[in-house]
Amino acid sequence: MRLHGTVTSPFVRRVRVVAQELGLSLEWVDTTTPEGQASLQRLSPLRKVPVLEVDGVGVLDSHAICDLLLAREAGEAGDFRRPRAATQIAEGNVIHAIDGAAEAAIRLFYFRRDAVDSEAIPYMRLERERVARALAWLDERVRGPWCTEVDGFGLAELAVVTAVEWMQFRAVAAMEPYPRLLALVAAHAERPSLRGTRPPGM
Structure with a gap:
């Protein structure tokens, strides 16, 4: 299986x-190279990362890829908490909220990088508000280092950590108003899988 992506993308990092966590080795395809871009375009009409190539077919979304990996490796996953029916709604809501914030923040980042005044565009002002609302909502709901009533590091915690660290790295959102989120991120900062996938400078 070949994973197409960039090392800085929070969705690829997940x-x-x-x-x-599953002990899997995925072949890496760097999509910042011409060869990587050509392979990405062959597999995905969206040209978004990540894409996992499985038997010549592209899996086009980070959620679908993670679900596929967890389903294929149905055995032990160390202390990584697999999704559970009892926390499905809470975990799903956390993931969708942080994803919405991350996607809005990514658009803000690209506007800034391309020297576009996002504050002059009503939709982009809404995007900035969306980031703040989602982060505030999450900050009220996290429970110490966990995102649900069940202890353990799982997909929800992973989504929050990778998104918040990316927002800090790109300086697209002030994180000081969200101390519980910052504490959650700090609690998991030295987890080997997170430390091992953290881009230089993050």
């Missing part, structure tokens, strides 16, 4: 973390 897949890399899950693979490490």
Whole structure:
């Protein structure tokens, strides 16, 4: 299986973390290279990362990729908490909220990188508000280092850590108003799979 992506993408990093937690080795395709871009375009009409190539077919979304890896490796995953029916709604809501914030923050980052005044565009002002609302909502709901009523590091915690660390790295959102989220991120910072996938400078 070949994973297409960039080392800085929070969504790609989630897949890399899950693979490490499961003890899987994925061949890496760097999509910042011309060869990587050509392979990505062959597999995905969206040209978004991550894409996992499985038997010549692209799996086009980080959630689908993580679900596939967890299903294929149905045995032990160390202390990585697999999704459970009892926490499905809470975990799903956390993941969707942080994903919405991350996607909005990514758009803000690219506007800034391309020297576009996002504050002059009403939709982009809404995107900035969306980031703040989602982070505030999450900050009220996390329980110490966990995102649900069940202890353990799972997909929800992974989504929060990778998104928040990316927002800090790119300086797209002030994180000081969200001390519980910052504490959650700090609690997991030295987890080997997170430390091993953290881009230089993050």
